[in-house]
């Protein structure tokens with residue numbers, strides 16, 4: 001414990017390579033310690049009690065997301081988007097609104113015109129978003145401003161920090177700051193599921209359960225329909241495939257085998273294969289930089305899914321998954337007979 005404290009004290013003065021060496025040492029121990037729940041936690045496979053399945057009877061959902069951390073990553077967004085387009089995929093690109101790079105209006109419009117989604121990734125990426133409630137609420141106003149400006153419905157916290165109850169202050173349809181299992185994250189408590197989960201707003205009249213969601217973008221329908229209390233909430237979408245940074249930089253995996261294996265397990269159990277890949281760490285040009293990994297790890301994984309699971313997965317952006325989930329749950333609870 002003391003060693004860890006000392007490490008955080010001197011951390012800002014250490015070079016990247018030494019910091020990474022220390023993180024890798026702890027990561028190896030964690031991997032050993034948590035091998036029964038990572039990369040697969042068997043208990044996360046259970047579908048929610050009122051689960052209605054994926055559209056068109058698909059076996060599982062396949063969802064791609066990207067957090068853009070630095071200017072280096074911002075400059076590689078186009079290459080990443082082109083790679084996905086070539087293979088027939090779409091994703092959400094999560095930008096930091098007030099970080100070290102500027103997000104241009106043209107970039108947002110361009111992504112949307114290509115049917116990609118844009119999400120908000122914290123406000124500053126300084127790890128302090130949840131330090132104090134008052135600070136959070138102030139930042140939430142700014143975050144809501146960017147959600148509106150970018151016409152975004154989704155949020156992801158920097159460093160996967162999460163206080164799900166606080167996120168009701170954001171104008172979101174979904175949040176994606178959690179995971180089914182990830183002992184390598186600083187806040188390692190996972191959501192424990194590979195399915196979407198409704199997060200009801202705790203205050204207000206009437207008791208809600210996670211089994212009776214309503215769309216937060218349409219409060220009028222909730223008031224009209226007496227089945228639902230007029231409260232709101234949002235959908236939590238845990239990422240379920242290990243992050244690229246964890247696999248290739250921290251654990252120094254040489255292949256994408258863990259993605260492939262876990263996707264097979266998720267497909268078998270009918271959940272969401274939801275990945276988070278950072279353009280910052282992708283080596284598109286074969287530079288062999290030790291803080292990056294070859295683009296082929298990601299491209300080959302996409303090809304693998306496309307070829308091995310043709311017609312078996314529903315490919316959608318996170319917001320499409322969240323909206324579909326809310327709709328299907330409402331139908332399940334309130335209008336079962338009319339469900340198509």
Ligand SMILES: [Zn+2]
Nearest residue numbers: 067069158159
């Ligand atoms: Zn981040």
